[in-house]
Amino acid sequence: MGTPYVLILFYSKHGSIAEMAKHIARGVNSVGGIEAKVRQVPNVSETCEATTPEIPDEGSPYATLDELAECSGLALGSPSYFGTIAAPLKHFIDQTSMLWLTGRLIDKPACGFTSASSMHGGHEQCLHSMMTPLLHHGMVWTGLPYNNKALLSTTAGGTPYGASHLASNTDEHQLTNDEKSLCEAQGKRIAEMAIKLAK
Template sequence: MSTPYVLILFYSRHGSVSEMAKYIARGVNSVNNIEAKVRQVPPVSEISEAIADPIPTDGAPYVTLDELTDCAGLALGSPSYFGAMAAPLKHFIDQTSTIWMTGGLIDKPACAFTSASSMHGGHEQCLQSMMTPLLHHGMIWAGLPYKHKALINTVTGGTPYGASHLATATRENTLSKDEISLCEAQGKRIAELALKLAN
């Protein structure tokens, strides 16, 4: 029997969300008997006929619908664009109606993570925009509890709705210690919940 996995699925334009995914994966992999599977979605082209190469030039492989269906838990990541998830991630989610009809994600835990370039750039609203379709899929939402001291002390990213990163123009990909801690905590929590719910 194959090892269960948490699918860490994201879209990252400038690298911040991709960097967060690495630390969430580290948190998942700190839990025994489950592993992280890191995947990304391809960009959406303004030209409707354009087709992305099947293998990205760098970073994680592109996700398949089967990888989403077969996951034990899901961590969804996107930059915040005007307080909502990025179009490429929404485009992928819009293709999951067959999974919804078969109930493939019901009772599996889910969480989300995001990055925004200003303190009030829509961190929490973006996380909620990713939560909504997952609730329609019957998934169980898992935020970050305040037992994590970094959530109280952070002056950068971090919310009880999920991990976030405050990106700046000068250091977009540099996560603070608190942000790293919260990403790892979120990965660990979703992995532990995935195992509990699977049993």
């Protein structure tokens, strides 16, 4: 069996979530004995079933259900669309019934990260919407405690429910220093929890 890993699974339309995933991976990789595996999900067609190439044109490889099943921890990332997760990520999660039936994710830690282009654009509600299917899978939600001082100093993204980013517009994916710090803290915590819960 290979090195245990935290699966950083996300959908990113404008780049903010992909940028956050990099910093969460940095936090995961700062912990010994575990590594980050960064994966994205493909877009979904608005009108009819469309085929997507097996390898994306850019960014991280597409996730497989096997990679989710074998992970030691999960960091789930999505832009906030009306306070909930984006359809491509929901579509992927909706395919995990067999993992639920077999209990493959029970007692594994999970966390979430999100981005919205307004201060009250649904950051926290989106993170709550991520919790629901993962709690059904028996996963253990891992937020961000207030010993991360950036939660108190941030004037942009950051919540105790998970890392977030405030984009000034849909094309803005430059994270503030506090947002970077919280992403890295989130990655470090999920990695540490994965190691603890595996014992």
